[in-house]
Amino acid sequence: MATLLCVTLTAAYFLIDVRPRHSGGTWMGYSLGALGAALIVWLALLGVRKRAVTAGHYSLKAWVSAHVYLGLSLTVIATLHTGFQFGMNVHTLAYVLMMLVIVSGLFGVWAYASLPNLLSANRGETTRRQMLDALATLDGQLHEAAQPLDRDMAAIVRLSLEKTDIAGGYWQRVFGLYGGCANDRAIERLARARQGARGPEAETLAQIDALLRKKAEALAFARRQVRITALLEGWTFVHVPMTFALLAALTAHIVSVFFYW
Amino acid sequence: MAQEFTLRLITRQAGGGEIVRTRKVEFQDVLIGRGAENDIVLDDLSVDLNHAKITRASPGRVTVEAEGAGGFTLDGREATRAQLDVAGEPRLGFGGYDLVLEPGEDGEVVITVTQREEPHAESVSLFSLKAQIFGRRRMAWIYGLIVFAMCLIVPAAGALFMDHMTIHPDKQWSSGPLSKSHAFLEDDCQACHQKAFVAVRDETCLSCHQTNLDQAATARLATRLKDEGSPNAALAVKEHATHDELLKGAPPPSFPGGMIKAGFQWAFNHPATRCASCHLEHTAPIPEEGTPEGRVKRAATPELAEPFTCGECHDGLKKRLPATDLLDTPDWGRHPGFRPLVTVSAKGEKADVRRIAVSAHPREDSGVIFPHRLHLDPLGGPARQAMQLGADRGYGGTLVCASCHRPDKTGTGFRPIEMERDCSSCHSLAFAGSGANLKFLPHGQVDKVVAGLEAYYAGGGSPSAGSGRRQPGEFAGLSTVQGPRSSAAAAALRTAFAPAGICSDCHTIQRTGGWPGVRVEAVKLTDRFLPRGGFDHSIGAHRGQGAGAFACADCHKAATSDTAQDFLIPDVAKCASCHGKTKAQTPAAASADCSTCHSFHRPSGPALTAQDKLMEAIRGSWETAPAVRQ
Numbered sequence: 001m002a003t004l005l006c007v008t009l010t011a012a013y014f015l016i017d018v019r020p021r022h023s024g025g026t027w028m029g030y031s032l033g034a035l036g037a038a039l040i041v042w043l044a045l046l047g048v049r050k051r052a053v054t055a056g057h058y059s060l061k062a063w064v065s066a067h068v069y070l071g072l073s074l075t076v077i078a079t080l081h082t083g084f085q086f087g088m089n090v091h092t093l094a095y096v097l098m099m100l101v102i103v104s105g106l107f108g109v110w111a112y113a114s115l116p117n118l119l120s121a122n123r124g125e126t127t128r129r130q131m132l133d134a135l136a137t138l139d140g141q142l143h144e145a146a147q148p149l150d151r152d153m154a155a156i157v158r159l160s161l162e163k164t165d166i167a168g169g170y171w172q173r174v175f176g177l178y179g180g181c182a183n184d185r186a187i188e189r190l191a192r193a194r195q196g197a198r199g200p201e202a203e204t205l206a207q208i209d210a211l212l213r214k215k216a217e218a219l220a221f222a223r224r225q226v227r228i229t230a231l232l233e234g235w236t237f238v239h240v241p242m243t244f245a246l247l248a249a250l251t252a253h254i255v256s257v258f259f260y261w
Numbered sequence: 262m263a264q265e266f267t268l269r270l271i272t273r274q275a276g277g278g279e280i281v282r283t284r285k286v287e288f289q290d291v292l293i294g295r296g297a298e299n300d301i302v303l304d305d306l307s308v309d310l311n312h313a314k315i316t317r318a319s320p321g322r323v324t325v326e327a328e329g330a331g332g333f334t335l336d337g338r339e340a341t342r343a344q345l346d347v348a349g350e351p352r353l354g355f356g357g358y359d360l361v362l363e364p365g366e367d368g369e370v371v372i373t374v375t376q377r378e379e380p381h382a383e384s385v386s387l388f389s390l391k392a393q394i395f396g397r398r399r400m401a402w403i404y405g406l407i408v409f410a411m412c413l414i415v416p417a418a419g420a421l422f423m424d425h426m427t428i429h430p431d432k433q434w435s436s437g438p439l440s441k442s443h444a445f446l447e448d449d450c451q452a453c454h455q456k457a458f459v460a461v462r463d464e465t466c467l468s469c470h471q472t473n474l475d476q477a478a479t480a481r482l483a484t485r486l487k488d489e490g491s492p493n494a495a496l497a498v499k500e501h502a503t504h505d506e507l508l509k510g511a512p513p514p515s516f517p518g519g520m521i522k523a524g525f526q527w528a529f530n531h532p533a534t535r536c537a538s539c540h541l542e543h544t545a546p547i548p549e550e551g552t553p554e555g556r557v558k559r560a561a562t563p564e565l566a567e568p569f570t571c572g573e574c575h576d577g578l579k580k581r582l583p584a585t586d587l588l589d590t591p592d593w594g595r596h597p598g599f600r601p602l603v604t605v606s607a608k609g610e611k612a613d614v615r616r617i618a619v620s621a622h623p624r625e626d627s628g629v630i631f632p633h634r635l636h637l638d639p640l641g642g643p644a645r646q647a648m649q650l651g652a653d654r655g656y657g658g659t660l661v662c663a664s665c666h667r668p669d670k671t672g673t674g675f676r677p678i679e680m681e682r683d684c685s686s687c688h689s690l691a692f693a694g695s696g697a698n699l700k701f702l703p704h705g706q707v708d709k710v711v712a713g714l715e716a717y718y719a720g721g722g723s724p725s726a727g728s729g730r731r732q733p734g735e736f737a738g739l740s741t742v743q744g745p746r747s748s749a750a751a752a753a754l755r756t757a758f759a760p761a762g763i764c765s766d767c768h769t770i771q772r773t774g775g776w777p778g779v780r781v782e783a784v785k786l787t788d789r790f791l792p793r794g795g796f797d798h799s800i801g802a803h804r805g806q807g808a809g810a811f812a813c814a815d816c817h818k819a820a821t822s823d824t825a826q827d828f829l830i831p832d833v834a835k836c837a838s839c840h841g842k843t844k845a846q847t848p849a850a851a852s853a854d855c856s857t858c859h860s861f862h863r864p865s866g867p868a869l870t871a872q873d874k875l876m877e878a879i880r881g882s883w884e885t886a887p888a889v890r891q
Contacts, residue, residue: 023544024436027522085545090412090433097408128385136383146306147295151330154295154306161306167387226388233390240397244405252412256434259417260454261461261531 002069006076013080022083024091024257032081036074040098040250043071044243071105074098090256094249101246104238115232122224131222135166138215145207153193153205160186160212166222170237173230176223183219187212266291266315267365268301269373291315291372293355294328301374305356307331312355320368321347420450421457437543440560445490452489453542459530466536472497498536501861508534510574510582533568541566571855593841593853598832601790604628612785619832626826628784630767633819633829636660646687654686662813672799677788680704680767688766692753693717702757710757711777714750754779790830794858802839802849809839809849 009032018026024033046067050060078098086092139161146157163182167173178184190212194205266286271279292299296310303312309329316324324344327333332341334354345351345362347370353360357377365371391397416431431450439447446452453461474482474497483494502510514523526533540563576591588597599619606613607628617623636643637660644659651657656664665683666675681690681704692714693700700717703709757764758779764770769782797803805812814820817829841853851857 025541025544027525030525085437087435087437087545088433089435089437091436093408093412093433128388132383132385132387143304143306147304148310149306151309158306166383170390173390222388229388230390237390237397237400241401241404244401245408248405248407248409249412251409252434255413256416256431257436258529259420259457260431260434260450261458261529 002066002073005070006073009077009080022080023085024081024083026083029081029083032077036077036081037250037254039070039074039077040246043067043074044247047240047243068105068109071102075102090249090252094246094253097242097246097249101239101242104235104242108235108239111232111235115228119225119228119232122221122228126221128222128225131218131225132166134218135215135222138211138218142208142211142215145204145211148204149201149208153201156186156189156193157208159189160215164215164219166219167226170230170234173226174234176227178219178223181216181219183212183215187216266300267369267371269371271373271375289317293360301360301372303355303358303374305358307356308358315362315372317370318344321364323347323362323370325353417457435543437545438559439542440546440563442493442562443542444559445492449489453537460532460535461537463536466540467498469495470498470536472499499862504534506582510578510585511569512573512576512581538568539566540564571859590855593837593855596833596837598834599791599794599830601828601830602787602792603790603828604785604787607783607785609783612783614785614787619828619830623828624826625787625828627786628769628782629786629825630769631825633822633825633827635823636665637662637820643687650686656686662817662819668798673795673797674789675798678786684767688763690763692757702763707777707779707781711750711754714753718749718753795860796858802851807849809847811835811839811849 013022013028016028018028023029046063049063052060078095082091082095086095142157142161146154149157160183165182168178171177187209190205190209194202194209197205266288268284268286268291270282270284286300288300291301292311292314293301293303293308294310294312295303295305295308299311309331311328312331313325313327313333316326318324322344325333325335325340325342327341332339334340335343335345336352337354343351347362347364350361350363353362359375359377361373361375363371363373411430412433416434419429420431429448429450432448434450435447438444453465455462455465469482469486471482486493486495501507514520523533525531532538542563544560544564546558546560572591575587576589578585578587578589588600590596600616601619601623602614603617603623603625604612604614604627605617605623606626608626635641638644639659647656647660647664648658665678667683668674669676678684680688685701685704690702690704691699692702703713754777756762758770758777759765760770764781768784771780771782772778773780801807802810804810805815816831816835818827819829822829836858837853839847839849840851840857842850844850
């Protein structure tokens, strides 16, 4: 249906000779604009609609499907509405925000189609709780093993125990930026410290080294999960706020046209 | 008095509740550290193996001393050594542990050890982004409100309540640049958009573009525009027809599209009959051919949107405007034949000028006697005389059209024929004197001729021996009732107005009673036969330049015309032999747009190009020299 709509409108755009040329201000421009604005409002209503899960003909599933296809058709409708005239103004702002929403939505379609599989493939049989528990257990063991160590050596273990951030911030999560991970730094510092160690201390340090490396593996595992989850959710942090900004810009776009009629 | 410390170790359980273990230390000091040898073992890695020592100083007082590099906190403050009054129940902090000292029975010191908090266990919500970023909802509202405020509230408030803004928040509402001619208004939206939610009205446009302003008003307008920064004077628009005629003459809205459109225009108070309905501003400029895209920042003039084509209105026009005398021209192929202005009679006070179709073979009576054939004949007398006059007097060869018809300033048309300039080289008005002292008759009015002759002969002049084409002979019609004051003057007058005299060459002379006894029939030469068309003689293809082009003789059959009564303007078919044709049909093929010959606001001329308009604007007016009007 959405494809048919797009093809029809595109054909109409190129076949109908609008004088002097296409823009938002011709009869066709106003029609496309009204259609586009109505669509945007309807698409935004998914946020309301999704809070009521219903089955049947107008199920939430069908609604979301229509949301995706009609949302995509909006790229065609709105672009035709512009008549390919852009500028530094509120009208183009609305268009850009709309395109941001649509592009983020497209990413969401891809994310929802492919990431859940990746997520469960990464997880295997392990639950997220178990991942955290494994890390907590390793931390406990590290804490235990480090008891005989003096202040400086203990500081190395404390670095891993106290400064390791499993998930991190938005970009860290999305791009997996864990270069300065405290656990990794602890491993490096321990490697240097072990060079001079003898006797029982050396044994303890070897044990701690093994634990830190195990923790690094467990961290990498959990962080893959974090990253996929971030990708899965991240687009909504663009899609939803930009939708609000778009609705505001759209209102400004329409009101300003009538204001300076 | 027991010299003991009582240690009370409190361990918090995960499910709440506490386990309390109590033990007594019977030494003078209590050792604190992570090492197993200490009295109080704190398994916190931030605690040193041997961290501190509590020593009894005096009854009720103890000294706390750090053993290594790490200190402790005393009631929240950092310290490495302190003497404490146990009665004050001081609280010492070592890593994640708190030690509270309090007096017990018999001078005992009770030390209660509690772990402040179990290390916080991470929640699974850590995996979700929501844990990390502040709420989507809050972000959404913030972005939405920012855009709403900056893009709608602020500009609207500025537009409504502030007259003179130094910044113009409403500029962001502009959907595109103004054309060059209006660019100076770009910061001043209210210059045109005077009332919110009311479409730009014609009065606004006419506040600058009003035509027929008096001199004072024109000067005031020019000053105002200059102050506002306009680079040009405003064009005074001449209307194609009255507003009322335009409304009635336009075809009714089509069914259903036009009617729906009209309905919307009515509902949204956006009439399509305004100046701004056709002259669009705020549109992205169309890049001119050969100009890289993006280089053109502004169009030269507002973009034109034609609600109707010329043909749509000029088809069945009489049905809608019964009073019109315009013939329908639905398209170029059905352009009616020309109906030029023909001077049917030049006699009388006012010449009788009528529109007569070329196809009706009109005869013109301009009052002048002029055989084109005789003058253009390369072997004829005039040609020979022109050759004798020579190049230094503007001749030198046989006579051609341009020998007499001289282009006007623009080259589109011709200057009116003037006897002295265009004819008198041959048809000399000299009547006396010789060489450099030739005396000329004034041309134009009989009275002046008479006065001139009398003045000359009263001064004792004598007729020249051989002046031009003066013929001997008597003209019996010259009466002597009043009589000339000089018989020489009378003789000269008789000579001039005689049937073969100099005047009779071109004029019809009527004999009358009284003095001077002659009347020259009025002459009315037409400047423009087709005042509603904009035929441009300066165009190369109209001047015989280029393949297939037409020279003068192709349209004007002057070389075979023996009398000035012959009408030498061709019909529209002549135009159609190039206009509307393809290059295959004629190399001189050209477009056949209505605007090639007619301009909407100036139907007497072709549509002006943007460049023309700017030039016109600089000159200050669209007005052209008035042509002959009916």
